[in-house]
Amino acid sequence: MSNILLTVEDVRQLASECLLRNGCDEANAAAVADIITRAETDGCHSHGLMRLAGYVAALKSGKVDGTARPKIRNLAPAIIQVNGGGGFAPLALEQSRSHLVEAARSNGLAALALVNIHHFGALWCEVEPVVEAGLCAMACTSYKPAVLPAGGHEALYGTNPVAFGWPRPTAFPVIFDQASAVMARGEVMLAAREGHELPAGTGVDADGNPTTDPNKVLKGALLAFGGYKGASIAMMVELLAGGLIGESFSFEAAERDNGDGGPPQGGEFMFAIDPAMFGDADGWSDHSEKLFEKIEAQDGARLPGERRRRNREHSVANGVEISQTVMEQIKGL
Amino acid sequence: MSNILLTVEDVRQLASECLLRNGCDEANAAAVADIITRAETDGCHSHGLMRLAGYVAALKSGKVDGTARPKIRNLAPAIIQVNGGGGFAPLALEQSRSHLVEAARSNGLAALALVNIHHFGALWCEVEPVVEAGLCAMACTSYKPAVLPAGGHEALYGTNPVAFGWPRPTAFPVIFDQASAVMARGEVMLAAREGHELPAGTGVDADGNPTTDPNKVLKGALLAFGGYKGASIAMMVELLAGGLIGESFSFEAAERDNGDGGPPQGGEFMFAIDPAMFGDADGWSDHSEKLFEKIEAQDGARLPGERRRRNREHSVANGVEISQTVMEQIKGL
Numbered sequence: 001m002s003n004i005l006l007t008v009e010d011v012r013q014l015a016s017e018c019l020l021r022n023g024c025d026e027a028n029a030a031a032v033a034d035i036i037t038r039a040e041t042d043g044c045h046s047h048g049l050m051r052l053a054g055y056v057a058a059l060k061s062g063k064v065d066g067t068a069r070p071k072i073r074n075l076a077p078a079i080i081q082v083n084g085g086g087g088f089a090p091l092a093l094e095q096s097r098s099h100l101v102e103a104a105r106s107n108g109l110a111a112l113a114l115v116n117i118h119h120f121g122a123l124w125c126e127v128e129p130v131v132e133a134g135l136c137a138m139a140c141t142s143y144k145p146a147v148l149p150a151g152g153h154e155a156l157y158g159t160n161p162v163a164f165g166w167p168r169p170t171a172f173p174v175i176f177d178q179a180s181a182v183m184a185r186g187e188v189m190l191a192a193r194e195g196h197e198l199p200a201g202t203g204v205d206a207d208g209n210p211t212t213d214p215n216k217v218l219k220g221a222l223l224a225f226g227g228y229k230g231a232s233i234a235m236m237v238e239l240l241a242g243g244l245i246g247e248s249f250s251f252e253a254a255e256r257d258n259g260d261g262g263p264p265q266g267g268e269f270m271f272a273i274d275p276a277m278f279g280d281a282d283g284w285s286d287h288s289e290k291l292f293e294k295i296e297a298q299d300g301a302r303l304p305g306e307r308r309r310r311n312r313e314h315s316v317a318n319g320v321e322i323s324q325t326v327m328e329q330i331k332g333l
Numbered sequence: 334m335s336n337i338l339l340t341v342e343d344v345r346q347l348a349s350e351c352l353l354r355n356g357c358d359e360a361n362a363a364a365v366a367d368i369i370t371r372a373e374t375d376g377c378h379s380h381g382l383m384r385l386a387g388y389v390a391a392l393k394s395g396k397v398d399g400t401a402r403p404k405i406r407n408l409a410p411a412i413i414q415v416n417g418g419g420g421f422a423p424l425a426l427e428q429s430r431s432h433l434v435e436a437a438r439s440n441g442l443a444a445l446a447l448v449n450i451h452h453f454g455a456l457w458c459e460v461e462p463v464v465e466a467g468l469c470a471m472a473c474t475s476y477k478p479a480v481l482p483a484g485g486h487e488a489l490y491g492t493n494p495v496a497f498g499w500p501r502p503t504a505f506p507v508i509f510d511q512a513s514a515v516m517a518r519g520e521v522m523l524a525a526r527e528g529h530e531l532p533a534g535t536g537v538d539a540d541g542n543p544t545t546d547p548n549k550v551l552k553g554a555l556l557a558f559g560g561y562k563g564a565s566i567a568m569m570v571e572l573l574a575g576g577l578i579g580e581s582f583s584f585e586a587a588e589r590d591n592g593d594g595g596p597p598q599g600g601e602f603m604f605a606i607d608p609a610m611f612g613d614a615d616g617w618s619d620h621s622e623k624l625f626e627k628i629e630a631q632d633g634a635r636l637p638g639e640r641r642r643r644n645r646e647h648s649v650a651n652g653v654e655i656s657q658t659v660m661e662q663i664k665g666l
Contacts (some may be wrong), residue, residue, distance in 0.1 A: 075439030076610045078411050107410030109604070111442050113611055136577060152631035164569050166576075176565040226559025232509040232637055233566075235628070236497050243499070243621035244469060244606065246613025251627060271442070273577065277409045278446055280579025288576035293570070294489055294584060301485035304565055 011049065011320055012037040016053050018333050022058035024088075031090035037120040040320050043311030046186030047122040050193075050326050054120060055088065058262025064088060064118045072096050078103055078110040084117030089268060092117050093126050101133045104272035112270040113245035119143070119246045120263040124177035124308070125164035130272050131165035131173040138164045140237040141268040144254040148221050149235070150228035151231045153208045158250035159185045160237035165244070165305075167275070169285055174292065176304035180234035182220035188214045188222070193325070217326035221222035240269040263268040336654040344382065344653055345370040350364070351385050351666050356392035357399035357421075362477070364423035368454040371655050376644030379519030380455040381525075382659050387453060388421065389666045391595025398504060399453045405429050411436055411443040415448030422601060425450050434466045437605035445603040446578035453596040456496035457510035457641070463605050464506040471497045473570040474601040477587040477603070480514045481554050482562035484539045490552035491583035492518045493570035498638075500608070502618055507625065509637035513567035514555035517602050521547045521555070526658070542608035573602040 006014070015033035024032065032055060040048030058064040067089025070093065075081050080099045084092035092114055096235035103110035119141045130137040143158030157180065161252060165175035180186070182202050191198055203208055203217035224230030242249040246255070247267025257264035275284040295301050339347070348352055348366035357365065363390060373381030391397040401420025409546050411504035413432045417425035425447055436443035450473045463470040476491030490513065498508035512518070515535050525547035537543055543650065544550060557563030575582040580600025581589070590597035608617040628634050 022423060030449065055465075064453045075441070075612055076429075078440035078443075078491050079419045079610060081612050106410070107440055108412035109442065109444050110411075111606070111611075136572070149628045149631060149634045150637075152634035154631055156627055156631070164565070166572050176568075178562045178565060182559075196548055224346060226515075226557075229511045229558045229608055230562070232497070235507075235509075235624075235637070239469070239499050243617055243624065244608050245611050246617065246620070248415070249627075252623075261420050272410075273444070276578050277412060278444075278578050279414050284576055284579065286562060287579070288572060290585075291568075291571055291576065292353070294582075295482050295485070298487055298489070304483075304568070306400075308475035 002110040003314050003323055005319045006322055008037060008051070008307070008315055009202045010040050011040050012320075015049060015052060016261040017053065018330055019059075019066070022056045022066070022333060028066050028068065028087060028091050029097060030321065031094050031112065032121075033089050035090045035125050038125040039122045040322075041312055041315040042124075042298045042308040043315070044122055044308075046184065047192045049322060049330060050190070051120055052330055052333060054262045056258045058118060059264070061258055062258035063256070063258050063260055063262060063265075064144050066203070068201050070095050072099055074103075075100075075113070078107040080110065081113045081115065083115050086116055086265065087118070089114060089117040090121060097129055100270065101130060101135060101326065104135050105277075108277045109271060109273040110277070112272075114268040114270070115245055115247050118263040118265055119268055123161050124175045126325045127163045127175055127177070128173060129163045130270070131167050131175060134167045134276070135274055136166055137270065137272045138162065139268060139270040140241050142238050142241045142248075142250045142253070142266055144257065145223050145250045145262055146185055146232070147224050147234050148204070150224070150231035156251060157224070157234035157238055158249070159222065159230070160235060162287075164274060166288065167285070168289070168292075172305060172309040174303050174305055175308075178225070180224055180237060183222065185218075185222070188217055192218060220279050241267045245269055249306070273291060336656055338652045339514060339655055340652045341370060341648055344373050344655075347663060348382060348385060351663055352392075352399070354390065355389045355399070355666060358505040361399050361401065363520050364427050365421050365454075367511075368423045368458050371458040372397065372455045373655075374645055374648040375457075375641040376643075376648070377455055379517065380521045382655060382663060384453055385525070385663055387416045387595045390593045394591055394593035394595070396591050396593055396595060396598075397489050400509040402426050405432055407432075408446070408490060411440040412446065413443065413445045414448065416614055418446050418597065419449055420434065420451070421439050421446060422450040422452040422459075423454060430462055433603065433605050434463060434468060437468050437607050438610075441610045442606040445605075447601040447603070448578055448580050449598060451596040451598055452601055455510060456494050457498070457508045457638070459603070460496045460498045460510070461506060461565075462506055463603070464508060466501050467500045467609070468607055469499055469530060470603065470605045471495065472573050472601060473584070475571050475581075475583045475599055476518070477590065477597055478583045479518055480557050481537070481553050481564070483557070484562035489584060490557070490564070490567035492555065493567045493583070495570060496567060499621065500618070501622070505638060507636050507638055507643040508641075511558075511565050513557055513570060515558045515563070518555070521550055522626075525551060555628070574600045578602055584641050611650060
């Protein structure tokens with residue numbers, strides 16, 4: 001099937017209207033549509049319009065409150081908690097971000113604990129505004145069990161992405177956003193949808209046998225990246241976005257989930273650090289650019305986020321191509 | 334050659350005497366000897382007595398000041414900076430640790446920036462006392478270029494270990510400590526010393542060609558674990574332990590180093606988080622134990638640090654075996 005060309009604003013409007021028609025109020029629809037639009041614009045289709053079906057399913061089943069209002073409180077000088085009230089994460093993030101930035105600037109660093117939210121978006125979009133405010137930032141969130149623990153045979157950890165970003169006053173920020181799984185579940189879903197095979201070593205089927213069939217992996221488990229080391233990272237994410245902030249581990253989120261296809265209730269952990277307060281107030285930025293120059297000087301090496309930057313420029317100038325399949329699906333919602 | 338059996342106290346005394354004879358004062362010798370002893374006791378020989386030769390070389394060449402006194406100051410409510418005065422890291426860590434713990438308990442989380450130190454020890458030993466104080470802690474440090482950036486062909490990042498620990502009031506803390514390289518440089522050195530081959534995919538020689546010869550890898554470069562994702566982690570470590578705190582990147586540390594075989598001057602970044610302040614003051618610990626139970630319930634899976642715990646118990650009860658080669662080397666110092 002042929003693709004459809006949309007402008008960035010078309011994407012935003014399409015997403016927003018679909019969410020409004022399915023139970024989101026204006027504020028929530030705008031916040032979720034923004035996250036979807038940014039993913040689509042940056043070339044990450046797996047987290048773009050393709051996810052609308054899941055968002056809508058969660059609204060329709062009543063699992064997610066599309067009219068939730070986040071409640072923000074300071075738990076300590078450097079800890080902000082935002083309770084999403086059972087809504088999607090984007091509005092909670094949007095409203096609490098300035099509190100995080102302010103607390104980091106006052107204390108040197110600060111943490112944001114998001115609880116009682118449903119997270120279905122891409123993390124780099126959430127880290128980027130904090131990084132654009134001149135702070136180093138990290139975010140992580142868990143999901144439903146999809147990844148084997150080191151040495152184990154049953155999915156226990158979520159795909160558990162970690163995003164980390166570094167501010168660059170005069171250039172596109174350096175941000176990486178990577179699943180603790182060898183491959184993001186969204187990418188596996190995309191492969192399943194498009195009928196592609198997965199690279200060997202990506203996952204196992206429900207019986208624990210290696211397979212390259214994305215549909216079988218979706219019913220089985222993914223491997224962590226880099227063996228036991230990636231599994232350590234996945235465990236760390238469970239502890240930060242679950243145990244630390246008083247939210248669900250992936251296995252608990254799955255136990256409580258109604259299986260409507262949308263994101264389970266869970267938490268997210270984010271922290272922000274102000275490099276200007278660490279003793280090299282005038283020099284930290286120029287200094288860090290030297291590292292980035294060294295990376296870019298090597299043939300074949302590129303900075304994390306570089307592909308996103310190019311996709312974004314291209315999308316803004318030329319629009320975004322959406323598959324007919326996804327478009328039909330959205331019209332059906 | 335046969336091995337020599339030492340008690341834990343023998344190891345400590347051997348290390349301490351050797352350091353005292355080669356330029357450390359009492360406080361520095363005791364702090365470094367403690368780190369060496371803990372590595373040896375926990376079964377990590379690559380960071381134990383084997384490293385004395387490097388410590389001594391750095392003292393003899395005058396690169397490291399064995400009588401340095403760390404200076405501690407608060408850069409912000411949640412930032413402690415300790416300037417090691419060109420000494421080894423252990424004394425700086427020992428003296429600043431309580432400041433970090435206190436700042437984390439006052440603010441919810443806090444960071445420790447170690448600058449002007451020479452780091453040659455294992456990170457879990459440094460994280461463990463903070464974790465034993467009831468806090469979640471993370472530490473990272475860079476070194477000299479040893480690891481390829483994603484897509485690159487020349488070593489740029491250090492092996493850049495990251496340690497992360499979670500407090501358990503009634504059990505051995507869960508701590509992982511892992512190099513961003515597929516294998517720690519210490520392990521490669523051990524393989525070179527003992528004449529073992531490395532697993533395929535560990536590193537490349539000086540011309541960028543894959544090799545399993547540890548001596549060639551020591552002259553070439555290691556790969557990051559898990560491909561570009563591990564390289565992202567290595568980059569993050571450069572930024573936190575270098576750019577953020579105003580210390581050297583690995584490539585800068587190497588440029589300035591005199592090549593005496595000891596550790597270059599550099600920095601370390603650590604942070605501590607108080608789980609009791611994140612909204613689940615009474616429940617966080619019992620809750621987290623449920624995750625650990627789920628991991629341990631899977632055949633073949635074990636908690637990070639479990640092998641260390643068993644080695645430590647064994648060493649305390651039965652002593653530590655040291656190779657004759659290492660013993661001869663130490664006597665020569």
